[in-house]
Amino acid sequence: MASVNKVILIGNLGKDPEVRHLEGGVAVARFPIATSESYKDKSGNKQEKTEWHNIVVWRGLAEVAEKYLKKGQSVFIEGKIRTSQYQDKEGNQRYSTEIVADNMTMLGGRSDGSTGGGNYQETASSSSSAGGNYGGNASATQNDEPDDLPF
Amino acid sequence: MASVNKVILIGNLGKDPEVRHLEGGVAVARFPIATSESYKDKSGNKQEKTEWHNIVVWRGLAEVAEKYLKKGQSVFIEGKIRTSQYQDKEGNQRYSTEIVADNMTMLGGRSDGSTGGGNYQETASSSSSAGGNYGGNASATQNDEPDDLPF
Amino acid sequence: MASVNKVILIGNLGKDPEVRHLEGGVAVARFPIATSESYKDKSGNKQEKTEWHNIVVWRGLAEVAEKYLKKGQSVFIEGKIRTSQYQDKEGNQRYSTEIVADNMTMLGGRSDGSTGGGNYQETASSSSSAGGNYGGNASATQNDEPDDLPF
Amino acid sequence: MASVNKVILIGNLGKDPEVRHLEGGVAVARFPIATSESYKDKSGNKQEKTEWHNIVVWRGLAEVAEKYLKKGQSVFIEGKIRTSQYQDKEGNQRYSTEIVADNMTMLGGRSDGSTGGGNYQETASSSSSAGGNYGGNASATQNDEPDDLPF
DNA sequence: TTTT
DNA sequence: TTTT
Numbered sequence: 001m002a003s004v005n006k007v008i009l010i011g012n013l014g015k016d017p018e019v020r021h022l023e024g025g026v027a028v029a030r031f032p033i034a035t036s037e038s039y040k041d042k043s044g045n046k047q048e049k050t051e052w053h054n055i056v057v058w059r060g061l062a063e064v065a066e067k068y069l070k071k072g073q074s075v076f077i078e079g080k081i082r083t084s085q086y087q088d089k090e091g092n093q094r095y096s097t098e099i100v101a102d103n104m105t106m107l108g109g110r111s112d113g114s115t116g117g118g119n120y121q122e123t124a125s126s127s128s129s130a131g132g133n134y135g136g137n138a139s140a141t142q143n144d145e146p147d148d149l150p151f
Numbered sequence: 152m153a154s155v156n157k158v159i160l161i162g163n164l165g166k167d168p169e170v171r172h173l174e175g176g177v178a179v180a181r182f183p184i185a186t187s188e189s190y191k192d193k194s195g196n197k198q199e200k201t202e203w204h205n206i207v208v209w210r211g212l213a214e215v216a217e218k219y220l221k222k223g224q225s226v227f228i229e230g231k232i233r234t235s236q237y238q239d240k241e242g243n244q245r246y247s248t249e250i251v252a253d254n255m256t257m258l259g260g261r262s263d264g265s266t267g268g269g270n271y272q273e274t275a276s277s278s279s280s281a282g283g284n285y286g287g288n289a290s291a292t293q294n295d296e297p298d299d300l301p302f
Numbered sequence: 303m304a305s306v307n308k309v310i311l312i313g314n315l316g317k318d319p320e321v322r323h324l325e326g327g328v329a330v331a332r333f334p335i336a337t338s339e340s341y342k343d344k345s346g347n348k349q350e351k352t353e354w355h356n357i358v359v360w361r362g363l364a365e366v367a368e369k370y371l372k373k374g375q376s377v378f379i380e381g382k383i384r385t386s387q388y389q390d391k392e393g394n395q396r397y398s399t400e401i402v403a404d405n406m407t408m409l410g411g412r413s414d415g416s417t418g419g420g421n422y423q424e425t426a427s428s429s430s431s432a433g434g435n436y437g438g439n440a441s442a443t444q445n446d447e448p449d450d451l452p453f
Numbered sequence: 454m455a456s457v458n459k460v461i462l463i464g465n466l467g468k469d470p471e472v473r474h475l476e477g478g479v480a481v482a483r484f485p486i487a488t489s490e491s492y493k494d495k496s497g498n499k500q501e502k503t504e505w506h507n508i509v510v511w512r513g514l515a516e517v518a519e520k521y522l523k524k525g526q527s528v529f530i531e532g533k534i535r536t537s538q539y540q541d542k543e544g545n546q547r548y549s550t551e552i553v554a555d556n557m558t559m560l561g562g563r564s565d566g567s568t569g570g571g572n573y574q575e576t577a578s579s580s581s582s583a584g585g586n587y588g589g590n591a592s593a594t595q596n597d598e599p600d601d602l603p604f
Numbered sequence: 605t606t607t608t
Numbered sequence: 609t610t611t612t
Binding site for chain 4: 002008
């Protein structure tokens with residue numbers, strides 16, 4: 001193997017997280033975050049370019065996202081890139097790229113007075129999934145998903 | 152701003168790099184790399200999942216890729232995520248995600264006896280672009296692209 | 303070669319930066335930042351452990367640090383580990399480890415109402431050093447120090 | 454909190470790992486790795502500077518290190534910086550900085566024909582510690598040490 | 605003390 | 609010496 005797939009992002013939520021609670025109590029949250037960089041164009045004018053990233057978090061992290069993350073807030077995200085294939089309605093192969101996060105730290109909001117803070121990781125102990133024993137299956141294992149989810 | 156967009160990958164090239172030399176002598180290389188992770192499925196059987204990443208490198212790094220990188224080789228890549236929008240032939244909005252690398256280190260090949268090695272970064276000094284003085288425009292500025300490229 | 307030395311930190315400044323302006327107009331700033339992690343001890347009580355990191359920044363980044371960073375503020379730091387050897391007064395070999403930063407992003411302060419923000423990188427263009435043309439010598443080259451500094 | 458302490462290294466082992474098996478079956482391995490960077494000095498001559506990092510791995514990763522890592526080999530290390538304080542024999546406060554790894558990937562050796570490969574993470578499942586149930590205590594929790602070790 |  |  002000898003492979004590494006790691007992403008580190010700091011950006012602001014473009015929307016409130018959308019959370020789904022699957023059978024078995026497993027939670028999944030999705031939200032977009034924006035990163036932006038500024039550069040000078042050929043004429044020397046300052047330009048800004050925004051990149052949008054689709055974040056997915058599972059279990060305990062999803063519950064944290066549901067409770068604490070809001071549109072506009074700044075978060076630190078550590079995770080991996082995952083590209084899914086699907087067929088569109090015309091039957092063409094399409095690709096969708098997401099960041100599956102296994103570590104998330106709130107960095108405070110826009111202007112809402114929240115002081116931010118709080119680091120959360122994808123571990124069994126932070127999961128409240130009923131009856132779940134994800135044990136060594138924690139953050140680090142990169143196997144933190146049920147095998148047959150409907151997407 | 153306060154944003155960060157960073158990707159770190161170690162994986163193997165799925166194909167030889169495709170290199171284009173643009174007007175002005177600027178080179179661009181593209182190649183896919185695979186990362187894989189193994190996990191146990193519900194039955195306890197070991198499974199492997201491969202993720203493919205489309206890498207883009209510019210200038211000096213593209214020239215290094217052209218000369219030294221071959222299908223099967225292992226590379227360390229540091230860069231950022233960039234998602235481009237385009238319209239498909241039906242006029243639908245599509246997205247394509249790439250990793251724009253600004254640091255690349257060869258880690259040796261499959262079994263070809265090459266010992267690998269060599270770290271390369273997106274700096275002016277590693278660029279042989281004719282007449283180019285990219286100065287502070289180096290790796291770090293994240294502004295390492297011409298403004299109007301045909302893709 | 304084939305080597306990588308990369309550090310990513312988010313933490314709070316323990317003190318205001320100490321800035322020195324060397325001959326030639328080159329600036330160096332140093333400041334400590336704290337990272338902390340919480341864990342449960344054997345009795346199940348929540349404990350917190352703080353780690354201190356000595357940050358060093360050069361040139362433009364040092365000037366940014368001097369102007370904008372204050373004790374208590376939160377920063378994102380990207381850099382490399384550097385351990386220096388020196389002899390103490392008894393003539394014993396000692397080691398001192400620092401983080402030489404080449405990318406720095408302010409993440410906002412404690413409670414002072416500052417909204418933070420602002421990404422800065424070690425590039426020629428962000429340096430105001432008189433007469434300096436650090437060109438390709440930017441962030442990425444990891445050669446961003448004069449050769450014979452008095453420490 | 455809102456803090457992050459992350460290190461990513463690729464380097465070569467300067468020595469074989471030294472492994473200790475503590476009471477309770479917990480293993481700890483230590484080994485130095487070298488990273489090097491090349492730069493041009495003022496006279497334009499190529500210089501190389503080597504940085505040494507002291508790596509510490511626990512439990513399953515220590516056992517992997519004991520079995521598979523040898524002097525000269527190349528490894529990818531992901532972990533965190535930890536600086537310990539101690540008093541030298543003269544009673545002076547001293548500091549020692551180590552990298553506590555929670556992810557380790559062998560990248561192959563010098564010239565010994567080993568093909569390398571293999572990613573290992575600090576999870577319960579990769580640990581063979583007798584009777585251990587490190588469960589959610591895995592890699593990600595950053596609490597992967599017994600509370601009162603003799604160093 | 606590694607590696608190129 | 610920070611922050612929560």
